[in-house]
Amino acid sequence: MLKIDSITKKFGGIVANNEVSFTVEDGQIVGLIGPNGAGKSTMFNMISSIYQPTTGSITFLGNRIDKLPAYQVAPLGISRTFQNIQVFKSMTVIENVMVGQHMQTKTNFSGMVSLLLGSRSEEKLVYDKAMSYLEFFGLENLFDQKAASLSLGKLRLLEFARAFATQPKLLLLDEIAAGLNHKETLEMSELITKVRDSGVTILVVEHDMDLVMRICEKIIVLDQGTKIAEGTPKEIQENEAVITAYLGADIDSSEIMEAVI
Numbered sequence: 001m002l003k004i005d006s007i008t009k010k011f012g013g014i015v016a017n018n019e020v021s022f023t024v025e026d027g028q029i030v031g032l033i034g035p036n037g038a039g040k041s042t043m044f045n046m047i048s049s050i051y052q053p054t055t056g057s058i059t060f061l062g063n064r065i066d067k068l069p070a071y072q073v074a075p076l077g078i079s080r081t082f083q084n085i086q087v088f089k090s091m092t093v094i095e096n097v098m099v100g101q102h103m104q105t106k107t108n109f110s111g112m113v114s115l116l117l118g119s120r121s122e123e124k125l126v127y128d129k130a131m132s133y134l135e136f137f138g139l140e141n142l143f144d145q146k147a148a149s150l151s152l153g154k155l156r157l158l159e160f161a162r163a164f165a166t167q168p169k170l171l172l173l174d175e176i177a178a179g180l181n182h183k184e185t186l187e188m189s190e191l192i193t194k195v196r197d198s199g200v201t202i203l204v205v206e207h208d209m210d211l212v213m214r215i216c217e218k219i220i221v222l223d224q225g226t227k228i229a230e231g232t233p234k235e236i237q238e239n240e241a242v243i244t245a246y247l248g249a250d251i252d253s254s255e256i257m258e259a260v261i
């Protein structure tokens with residue numbers, strides 16, 4: 001589904017990604033991990049075309065996307081959430097999801113605004129569909145609440161629901177569990193798996209190792225811009241380069257995973 005081929009991204013003298021290559025297969029949940037500053041967000045920003053790579057290529061479903069502007073990449077079937085949640089805080093929960101749906105209807109954004117105002121016959125259809133997304137994410141009882149009034153956990157769910165409502169083929173989740181408590185993180189893990197089971201391929205950037213190890217089939221590890229490991233959760237937990245990158249020291253691998261997890 002997604003092929004990252006020898007991607008390098010430089011910001012002046014800083015090499016944020018250095019010759020990074022990996023693939024994401026259809027139906028997988030893949031984790032992109034690494035210590036702070038490893039280049040994870042930069043990679044996400046290139047896949048969603050916020051940045052263009054300095055060199056290398058990104059292919060999505062057989063099409064080169066690394067030179068496309070972001071507004072052309074999203075309709076191809078890539079959606080994302082952001083580390084700093086980006087929902088419309090003055091809109092209600094259901095309105096946020098309806099806006100997320102606009103790419104999948106014949107209605108453009110201004111049409112969607114009139115739709116939100118209730119002037120189109122398509123409204124009920126879009127509203128009902130939005131409500132079914134809210135039910136999927138357990139947010140249906142909050143449908144008429146302003147997003148600004150939601151807790152962090154519910155806001156993360158709302159952003160997830162809004163991204164899912166665009167009906168992506170590939171969903172990029174950027175630290176979706178950041179700030180969540182243990183119970184919320186467990187629920188988020190189950191939700192991510194449920195979304196994948198509904199037919200969406202998922203790439204996650206995540207610092208919560210418990211979540212990553214539980215849900216990912218494959219994990220890519222970056223350190224200082226360079227890919228240092230790739231493998232199953234078990235392989236990654238036993239990888240010496242990963243252990244050293246996280247703790248900056250040579251210690252026993254059983255200790256590291258306790259420390260990291």
Ligand SMILES: Nc1ncnc2c1ncn2[C@@H]1O[C@H](COP(=O)(O)OP(=O)(O)OP(=O)(O)O)[C@@H](O)[C@H]1O
Binds near residue numbers: 011016043
């Ligand atoms: N727009 C930018 N301009 C200059 N340098 C940048 C820019 N974006 C990222 N960098 C640098 O690129 C490197 C990789 O940053 P990036 O944010 O991708 O890492 P990360 O793995 O996502 O880190 P974190 O886990 O802390 O979010 C860092 O040295 C960062 O300072």
